[in-house]
Amino acid sequence: MLTPQPGPDTNAWRVHHDARAGVWVDEFDGRWLIQTQRPEFPRHWAEARPEHVQSIYWKGREKTASAVPEKMWGDSQNDPFTVTENGARFVIDFSAGYSPGIFLDQRENRKRVRDAVAPGERVLNTFAYTGAFSVMAALGGAETTTLDLSARYLDWGWDNFRANNLDPDQHHGVKGDAFEWLRTFARKGRSFHGIVLDPPTFSRGSKKGKKVFKTDEDYAELVSLAAGVVEPGGWILCCANTHRMSAGSFEKEVARGMREANSRDFRLTRHSMPSEFRGDDYLKTVWVDVS
């Protein structure tokens, strides 16, 4: 069964999600990207495509994360193209490997960020990848700071700003380690109204040999660093991509991080994934409102 398009101003979404069978199909404005657990292309999916689908790419999950998907049917997608999500535009590149440019499971969180900001508020997007959260905050009128270890992803982020007629010169980019920068911002007295925390499951930071960050063990520390630079009345969006933690234990870790930062007055709201991903709630989301 195919999940219908989530709305008229969204043309990128998960068309099929079946973790048990190990088949995931994403649509990017008439192009399908199929991922499978098994190393064979599921040919019946190519036959099941609706008429408007012009090309089908495939990536087996046994390949390295950076492997590029292969074209299996239809037009080649050698050049980047843009998709629309809740009216925002994002640049997609099937030849980039790792991920084509946005994580579709974050659609509702991106909208939450755009809806939460007021013009002129400062928003910090850590582990930003291609800056999709920054774009949504900027569309809401925020002055954004986009932080990632990778210069290439920061540049991709600026392309996303331009795709939305947003001027990169009005925003900030920081290349570096989120943990180090959160400490630096606190030392310098820099603060933000909103902060997005969406780290990878493991991260080593910018220097070799540094302690490895593990979502399951170290999330509270990350939250407490963010709590040190969030303004009173602001918010922290906490996300974690992990099967190993329940939504309840993730929420407890977030609360522990807030208390470690001596922040007593806060309210937590748990959110689930977009409906087409349900049944496999690996993405944990807790929104923290700080008093």
Ligand SMILES: C[S@@+](CC[C@H](N)C(=O)[O-])C[C@H]1O[C@@H](n2cnc3c(N)ncnc32)[C@H](O)[C@@H]1O
């Ligand atoms: C899972 S992606 C984040 C997805 C992103 N939040 C989004 O919504 O598209 C992980 C990103 O974190 C970055 N990263 C990994 N370790 C980091 C660190 N210690 N400091 C800053 N960025 C880091 C990677 O370069 C990558 O772009």
